[in-house]
Amino acid sequence: MPIPIRYNLRSLRVRWRLSLATALGIGLVVAVFVMVMALAQGLNATYVTTGDPRNLLVLRQGSTAESNSQIMRDEVTRMRYTEGIARDAHDVPLVSAEIILLVYLERRDGSGGANVLVRGMKSAGLALRPQARLVAGRMLAPGRRECVVSQRIADRFSNCQVGESFRSGATEWHVVGIFDAARTAYESEIWIDSDEARAVFRRDFFGSVLLRTDGPEGAATVKRRLEADRMLQVRVLTESDYYKEQTQMAGPIRFMGGFLAVVMSVGAAFAAMNTMYAAIGARTREIGTLRVLGFRRREVYVSLLGESVLLALVGGVLGCLLALPLNGVATGTIGWNTFAEVAFEFRITPGLMGKGMLFALVMGVLGGLLPARMAARKPVLDALRAA
Amino acid sequence: MQTPMVQIRALSRRFQQGDVEVLALDRVTLDIAEGDFVALMGPSGSGKSTLLHIIAGIDRPTSGQCIVRDVDVATLSESALANWRNSHVGFVFQTFNLIPVLTALENVELPLLLTGLSAAQRRAHAEAALELVGLSDRLRHLPRQLSGGQEQRVAIARALATDPTLLVADEPTGNLDARAAQDVLELLEVLNREAGKTIVMVTHDPKAAGHARRIVRLEKGELSPDAAAGLAT
Ligand SMILES: Nc1ncnc2c1ncn2[C@@H]1O[C@H](COP(=O)(O)OP(=O)(O)OP(=O)(O)O)[C@@H](O)[C@H]1O
Ligand SMILES: [Mg+2]
Numbered sequence: 001m002p003i004p005i006r007y008n009l010r011s012l013r014v015r016w017r018l019s020l021a022t023a024l025g026i027g028l029v030v031a032v033f034v035m036v037m038a039l040a041q042g043l044n045a046t047y048v049t050t051g052d053p054r055n056l057l058v059l060r061q062g063s064t065a066e067s068n069s070q071i072m073r074d075e076v077t078r079m080r081y082t083e084g085i086a087r088d089a090h091d092v093p094l095v096s097a098e099i100i101l102l103v104y105l106e107r108r109d110g111s112g113g114a115n116v117l118v119r120g121m122k123s124a125g126l127a128l129r130p131q132a133r134l135v136a137g138r139m140l141a142p143g144r145r146e147c148v149v150s151q152r153i154a155d156r157f158s159n160c161q162v163g164e165s166f167r168s169g170a171t172e173w174h175v176v177g178i179f180d181a182a183r184t185a186y187e188s189e190i191w192i193d194s195d196e197a198r199a200v201f202r203r204d205f206f207g208s209v210l211l212r213t214d215g216p217e218g219a220a221t222v223k224r225r226l227e228a229d230r231m232l233q234v235r236v237l238t239e240s241d242y243y244k245e246q247t248q249m250a251g252p253i254r255f256m257g258g259f260l261a262v263v264m265s266v267g268a269a270f271a272a273m274n275t276m277y278a279a280i281g282a283r284t285r286e287i288g289t290l291r292v293l294g295f296r297r298r299e300v301y302v303s304l305l306g307e308s309v310l311l312a313l314v315g316g317v318l319g320c321l322l323a324l325p326l327n328g329v330a331t332g333t334i335g336w337n338t339f340a341e342v343a344f345e346f347r348i349t350p351g352l353m354g355k356g357m358l359f360a361l362v363m364g365v366l367g368g369l370l371p372a373r374m375a376a377r378k379p380v381l382d383a384l385r386a387a
Numbered sequence: 388m389q390t391p392m393v394q395i396r397a398l399s400r401r402f403q404q405g406d407v408e409v410l411a412l413d414r415v416t417l418d419i420a421e422g423d424f425v426a427l428m429g430p431s432g433s434g435k436s437t438l439l440h441i442i443a444g445i446d447r448p449t450s451g452q453c454i455v456r457d458v459d460v461a462t463l464s465e466s467a468l469a470n471w472r473n474s475h476v477g478f479v480f481q482t483f484n485l486i487p488v489l490t491a492l493e494n495v496e497l498p499l500l501l502t503g504l505s506a507a508q509r510r511a512h513a514e515a516a517l518e519l520v521g522l523s524d525r526l527r528h529l530p531r532q533l534s535g536g537q538e539q540r541v542a543i544a545r546a547l548a549t550d551p552t553l554l555v556a557d558e559p560t561g562n563l564d565a566r567a568a569q570d571v572l573e574l575l576e577v578l579n580r581e582a583g584k585t586i587v588m589v590t591h592d593p594k595a596a597g598h599a600r601r602i603v604r605l606e607k608g609e610l611s612p613d614a615a616a617g618l619a620t
Contacts, residue, residue: 001500010488289484292445293498293545294473296466380445384480 002299003290008307015279022275023315026363029264030319034348034356035326036257040250042347043333047247050184051240053216054086055128056223058209059235064245066100066208067117067340073097075232076209082229084222086212088127094212096125099197102340103168103190105157114332116153117340118168118190120197128210132186137162137177142193145200148177152187152330152343160190171200185243188332188343210239265363268315272367276308280375287375288383301376308368309361316360320353390457391418392552392585393442398451400437400608411437413608414451424579424586426599433605435589436557442587443555444472456552473501477546479556483538485530485545491517492526495545502549516544519582520574536567543574547584554578556588560595572598 012019058079063069076097079085085093099120106113119125126132126139132150140146149160154175159166165174173192181187198204213219216238223236237245280287287300327348332341375383400412411434419425427435440446441453444460453460455475463471472478485494495513504512517523520540530538539559546554556575560568576598578584588599596602604611 004493004500006493007486007488014488285482285484286486289480289486290497291469292443292472292478292484294469294501294549296469298466381440384445384484 003295003303005306005310008303008310011279011283012307012311015282018275018278019311019314022271023311023318025271026268026312026315026360027318027322029261029268029363030316030356030360031322032264033257033261033359034320034323034352035346036253036260037352037355038323038326038346038348039331040253040257041349041352042331042344043253043342044247044250045347046183046185046187046342046344047243047250049182050186050243051238052128052212053238053240054213054219055239056211056213056219056226056236057239057242058211058226059207059237061233061235063235066098067102069207069235071097071206071209071234073204073206075234076206078229078231079209079211079226082222082225084213084218084225086214086218088124092124094124094128096121096128096210097194097206098125098208098210099194099201099203100207101197101201101203103166103173105153105160105166107156108158109156114157114334114341116157116190117188118147118192118197120192120194122194125191125194125210128212129181129186131182131184132179133182134177135180137175140176140191140193142195145171145173145196146176147173147190147192148179149175149190150187150343151178151180152332153190153341154178155330156332156341156343169200183345185246185342188341261359265359269363269366272308272312272363273369273371275311276304276368276371277374279307280304280371284375284378284383284386287378288380288386291380291383297376301372304372304375305365305368308372309364312360312364312367313357315363316357319360320356323356324348389421392421392423392456393417393419393587394452394454395419395438395442396452396454398438398441398448398453400434400441400446401449410608412441412448415605415608415610417603417610419585419587421585422579422583424576424598424600425588426596426602427587427589427605428591428593428596428602429605429611431591432607434608435605438605439555439557439587439589442553443476443478444468445478470501473498474549475552477543477549477551477554479539479542479546479554479559481558481561483530483535483542483562485538485541487530490527490529491522491533491541491544494530494541495548498545498549512548513544516548517541519547519578520544534567535563536570539563539567539571540574543571543578547578552585554584554586556586558589558591560590560592568592568595 059069080093080095087093101118102115103118104113105116140148154160160175162175162178165172213222219238226232226234226236326346329346332343395415395417398412398415402409402411429435441448447461492513495516496509499509499512520543522540560571572595575586579586590596
């Protein structure tokens with residue numbers, strides 16, 4: 001049987017100040033890691049959940065985002081009659097030509113302003129996005145400079161509540177409704193009527209066309225048809241793929257989080273090592289005694305390494321507790337492609353906390369390796385002679 | 388005639404101290420019979436501790452043999468030696484060497500963790516050992532809550548817990564006042580006479596040596612002549 005763990009626990013407790021300081025150091029690293037990853041995860045989740053695999057998004061060939069794509073009106077007409085597009089109850093093809101614009105709005109917390117994505121569309125756009133539900137007010141009526149605002153944008157920006165209005169250029173937009181888009185990317189948008197958008201912003205082209213097919217296979221067929229059409233010169237991808245492509249934004253955040261955590265963890269691992277050297281140095285004779293009693297080198301090694309890991313895991317738990325209040329907190333960032341605000345939530349999942357604990361464990365092992373080895377290798381007599 | 392429990396044959400131990408080589412033990416030959424109680428005496432630096440360490444399997448001789456119950460201790464591997472120590476040797480230190488964060492009972496249970504005993508058996512053995520040293524009422528005390536004499540008695544209980552072949556003690560009364568020393572020596576004597584424990588004890592104190600059955604003297608690493616006389620009896 002190994003050296004009992006309570007021996008390690010109590011030894012850590014005896015030097016509790018040093019133990020706690022070390023655990024906190026490790027906890028801080030774990031907290032930073034979990035927070036940054038929660039940011040990346042939240043952003044990712046927003047994009048991954050957006051999009052219906054039956055929906056196809058049509059962009060100008062060579063465009064990477066709706067905001068830098070141009071689709072002409074006659075092209076939309078041509079698309080509308082492509083075979084394989086689903087129809088609504090009135091036998092009208094489910095095709096939504098949309099205009100993407102940016103308006104500059106002030107934040108409610110007074111920290112300045114940001115661009116918010118405005119989408120001009122017709123009712124087909126709503127039919128294609130069933131995840132969006134009106135939660136306050138009513139749907140906009142065309143021709144009256146009305147708009148509906150997503151819940152998160154309404155929460156974060158001034159003049160976006162029902163009954164309020166905001167200016168863009170010479171036009172005053174009246175907020176008549178708030179919609180909830182089930183944590184998708186549409187949570188970061190304001191919707192207006194597309195004809196008004198074209199008139200007010202003097203656009204005679206659309207940004208993108210969203211259309212419905214009868215399923216993933218139908219989507220593939222229609223995609224092939226549209227892309228093969230020489231009159232169109234478009235890029236077609238499923239709505240899901242388009243938003244998945246946007247998740248590349250989370251990549252740099254992940255990288256930064258990982259990098260930051262690794263750099264910090266080197267420091268924390270050294271702190272753990274230092275603590276273990278001190279803890280073991282003060283217990284050299286004790287360790288010699290354990291050896292005299294019959295415990296082998298390996299048992300001493302495992303016990304002390306375990307002590308370091310224990311210390312690190314306490315730190316890991318502290319770190320997770322430190323990060324946890326951030327779970328579900330809404331935040332925003334500038335979209336990579338659209339240059340508009342993307343609203344999302346920090347997402348701290350059990351899996352992420354597990355990764356944080358794993359990270360702590362690695363720090364504990366790295367910190368404990370050398371001190372434990374030193375202690376286990378020391379000849380019994382030398383250990384007993386220590387003061 | 389029964390073979391002696393411990394047979395020490397031409398045992399030498401050299402230490403390297405920087406450039407100088409110290410001969411701590413010089414061809415020592417000695418037998419210790421089962422049930423004996425040997426007091427190892429001699430001036431400081433004469434090699435008493437060194438001899439005791441080799442008998443206890445925590446040091447290895449440079450040459451010669453130390454055979455305990457037909458096992459040449461020096462031939463064992465590092466981990467086999469650890470197992471051997473656990474089952475054959477109970478070591479009592481001058482400085483007690485209890486684990487400060489463990490209670491008296493936990494300290495005594497420690498060597499039993501390496502045996503195949505169940506938790507209940509370990510506990511029963513440890514309690515019995517503590518009862519033997521008269522500390523049944525101190526099971527849950529930490530070492531710092533005990534007097535020096537009590538600490539040393541816990542240490543003796545820990546040394547006895549696995550019922551080892553040999554009990555070895557290096558100046559067990561060296562850090563105790565006269566009264567506590569007397570208690571410890573009487574305890575060792577009782578263990579030898581009544582429980583038949585074989586004991587090797589290093590001491591400077593002639594009064595302590597008086598509790599032993601026989602005295603072996605070391606002088607600069609060699610057995611002094613009257614020790615040879617002891618071997619004869
Ligand atoms: N680990 C070691 N390294 C180097 N020299 C040692 C070591 N252990 C003992 N010696 C030397 O061996 C000799 C015998 O030492 P030992 O400790 O056996 O003496 P002792 O009889 O126990 O003395 P004391 O009564 O002071 O405890 C001494 O000269 C000592 O310096
Ligand atoms: Mg000595």
